[in-house]
Amino acid sequence: MTLIPVILALACTDKGSDSGGAPIVDDTGATETVGPCGPWTAIWQVDARWTWQIDEAYTKQTEISGAxxxxxxxxxxxxxxxxxxxxxxISLNVPGHERWDDQFEYRFICDERGVSLLQWEALYDHSTASREDQGFWSAEFTEAQLLWPYDIQVGDTWGFDQSFYFTTSGGETTRPLTVTMSAVDETTVTVPAGTFDVLKIESTWSSDPRHDFEEWSTTSYIARNVGEVKIEGYANLTSWEPGQAE
Known part of the structure; x- marks a missing residue:
């Protein structure tokens, strides 16, 4: 069974000032601190936390709920x-399953290009009353693949087409992964965590291990210095707490 998108994670190496970010002045004269991964994420702040909730409309459609x-x-x-x-x-209530628990860890690097995906792994338990379905997998590229450019403007399109090493308890195989992303609009969204000025991002992932190697597409909304705040038709940010720069 495949669920639609889990949150895309961003992380990065240090870049910029000792405080973890560099101040810039926008067109209105306001000062903004941009983190070492660029202005569209807060993941350079250790202990930053985001809480998510399945959208009510999606719950009515699928009976899947959770946070x-x-x-x-x-x-x-x-x-x-x-x-x-x-x-x-992640712990969800999924029809037909006694448990639907996932733990994901992501590792990214960043440089003057932006944030690049290097490796991610998962522990999962999708057991039913009659069948245990537990396991582990990891996916790693030989070279980090650019996932989020350092700065993003409406009209930008990016992505990659690259094989990765996929490891489970049964051994290691090589799998292809194609990702295409584009920034299609600037808008404002309101979610339980607040009202945000955002970029609207359309994404398509093929052969993603988080989705049984099936293709899926999603529309998400990213806010400056926060990251994703909404996945259209699926989940909304309910709270977030900034962390501390190292």
């Missing part, structure tokens, strides 16, 4: 590079 917590867990060195580790703990 989950995402947080910047820690920093570590991965393949010789300092990264921020972003973690999601």
């Amino acid at each position: 989950w917590l995402a947080e910047v867990d820690k920093t570590e060195t991965f393949d010789g590079v300092k990264v921020y580790v972003y973690r999601e703990d």
Whole structure:
């Protein structure tokens, strides 16, 4: 069974001032602190937390409900590079399943290009009354793939087409992954966490291990210095707490 998108996570290596971000002045003269991963994420702040809730309309349509917590867990060195580790703990009520629990960890790097996906892994338990369905997988690229450019403007399109190493308890295989993303509009959205000026992002992922290697498309909304606040028709941000720059 495939559920539509879990949250795309962003994390990054250090870049910028000692405070973790660099001040810039916009066209109105207001000052904004831009983090080392660019202006569209707060994931350079360790202990930052986001709480999400399944959209009521999606629950009525599918009978799937629940909430989950995402947080910047820690920093570590991965393949010789300092990264921020972003973690999601998801527990949903899914018809026909006694449990639907997922734990995801993502590792990204960033440089002058933006935020790039390096590796992610999962522990899952999707058991029913008659069948245990538990396991682990990890996916890793030989080279980090650009996921979010450092700055994004309406009309920008980006993505990648790259194979990755997919590892489970049964062994390792090589899988392809194609991602296409585009910024299609600037707008304002209101969710339980507040009202945000956002960019509207349309994405398509093929052969994604989070979705049984099926293709899925989503429309999400990202706010400056916060990240994603809404996944259209699926989930809304209910609260978020900024963390601390190292």
